[in-house]
Amino acid sequence: MDHASMHHFDMGIWLLGLSFVVSVVGSIVGLACTRRSAVAVTDGERLAWLATAALSIGGVAIWLMHFIAMLGFTVPGSAVRYDIGWTIASAILSIVAVFIGLIIAGRTLNWLRLLAGGVVMGLAVNLMHYTGMRAVRIQGDIHYSTILVIASIAIAVVAATAALLFTLVLQSAIMRFVAGLVMGVAVVGMHFTGMAAVDVTLDSSRAVPAGSEVFDFLFPVFVIGLLALAGPIAAVMLAPDRKSAHLNAEADRLAAEAERATQALDRSPLKV
Incomplete structure (x- = not known):
């Protein structure tokens, strides 16, 4: 078995920019x-927002x-394939771990x-990455540098x-944008x-690994993923802001008190 070189930007450095933009937007x-x-009225509403966030x-x-x-x-000298089962598992693990965090x-x-x-969210990022890498199949083996993994x-x-x-401390949209950049x-x-951290060794005697090429599943997932963002974006834009929600709640409270006062007056024996 021989150590082999790898290319991380075989399609061009533009992939770095695209992946960063997608990460920041998400x-x-x-x-x-x-x-x-954080300003949800009920536990169910809060969990729904957190599920959408995850x-x-x-x-x-x-x-x-x-x-x-x-x-x-x-990997020059080897085909690269992906196990769909591990690929799906990596997505599920990532979403669930972020939700818990x-x-x-x-x-x-x-x-x-x-x-x-x-810590949980940071580990969720790593969990997804290394589970996703578990899906990679080459004509050889993949090893990792412990220091770079840490x-x-x-x-x-x-x-x-x-x-x-x-996100917890700063309420302005600009600072939430900054938080998104940091997360990206x-x-x-x-x-x-x-x-x-990846190091690969090739074995020319091995057969081409079974599995799918990344293009086989990435394009439909990319489209579905971007369309899936339409729901959360619409929900955020249409949801009332904190001040409006507070004013609406206060208006409802005053209306309820006025109604109770009117009912009490109607039942009063002093009513003319």
């Missing part, structure tokens, strides 16, 4: 949904970004919960924690740090 939408969950962050910002970046991954982080700033949520975990955890902090940097930085 992160911004997801973090906006997270912010909405889909945006875990499904688009992390999973879709990973496989867009993998378009440029080639967001629940742990909570509605308001609590440093212990924030750190725990950041570095990739640290990058994801620190940046995910910072993004959650911005975390995902992309973790991905390519993790890819730098």
